[in-house]
Amino acid sequence: HFTADAPGGVVLVAQGDKVLYERALGMADVAAKKPLTTNSVLRIGSLTKQFTGVAILQLAEQGKLKVTDEIQQYVDFPKKEHPITIEHLVSHTSGIPNFTDLPLYNAEAYAQDATLPELIAHFKDLPLEFEPGTKWSYSNSGYILLTAIVERVSGMPWTDYAEKHLLRPAGMKASSASINSAFLPNEPALGYQPEGDGWASAFPVSLTWPRGV
Numbered sequence: 001h002f003t004a005d006a007p008g009g010v011v012l013v014a015q016g017d018k019v020l021y022e023r024a025l026g027m028a029d030v031a032a033k034k035p036l037t038t039n040s041v042l043r044i045g046s047l048t049k050q051f052t053g054v055a056i057l058q059l060a061e062q063g064k065l066k067v068t069d070e071i072q073q074y075v076d077f078p079k080k081e082h083p084i085t086i087e088h089l090v091s092h093t094s095g096i097p098n099f100t101d102l103p104l105y106n107a108e109a110y111a112q113d114a115t116l117p118e119l120i121a122h123f124k125d126l127p128l129e130f131e132p133g134t135k136w137s138y139s140n141s142g143y144i145l146l147t148a149i150v151e152r153v154s155g156m157p158w159t160d161y162a163e164k165h166l167l168r169p170a171g172m173k174a175s176s177a178s179i180n181s182a183f184l185p186n187e188p189a190l191g192y193q194p195e196g197d198g199w200a201s202a203f204p205v206s207l208t209w210p211r212g213v
Contacts, residue, residue: 002026007192007199008036028189030199041174041188045210048177049143051166052212053090055150058165064153074149077120080128086149088132089142095128098139107203114208116148140213147212158211179207 002008008026012019024036059065067087071077077084080095088094099105099122123141130137147158154161162177191202 004035006030007190010036010038010040010042012038030190030192036189039174041176043188043191043207046140046213048210048212051162051177052143052146052150054166055154055161055212056086056090056146059150059153065149071145071149074152075120075145076117077124077145082128082131084128084132086146089139089146089149091136092138092142093133093136094139094142095130095132095135095137096139096141096145097123097126097129098137099123099141099144110209111204111206113206116144116151116211119144119209119211120148143213144211150212162212179211 002025004025004027006026007030008024010024011021013021022038024038024040026036028034028036028040056065056067060067065074065086067090068085070083070085071089072079074086082095084094084096089096099119102122104122129135150156150161151158154165156164159177159179166172167175167177192199193202194200
């Protein structure tokens, strides 16, 4: 549970246009004793995946891709022993190893900026864990590839596509897909991790790593 003097959270429950419950509890900055508010900006982590999935379906509706297409039509990725489709990436059934489970994904690495090709290079030459479509295994690697596909097909950087075609049409004026912390709206709440009986600042993560993940 959250307490007023520790890192906390913000919650909003709505039904249609009616807000049923809205509250912020805890600190946005523990050292400065700055409390969270309902306007605080927080990183959302893997909730981004649903937006990436919608982007793929939007492009499919426009006839710019098919979810049954092999991914090599849109992204630089070596052919494997079995075909990998866009649908496999979206549904976590590609068999591509999850790069955040690899030793390379560590505090020193993910604090540094990385390009999409650099991220893909971490896992592109690894063998598949299973034949695509035969099993389910959560893979952030798939959503890095989907980010690259959205950029290639739309001709827009992921940040611009998400802002123009996802966030703004949904009326999400306080949300951002920026990969540059300096351009986040308002002042983001700080991240923390447990340490002993208290809290320590979370390891810094460059927003160039998660992208559409």
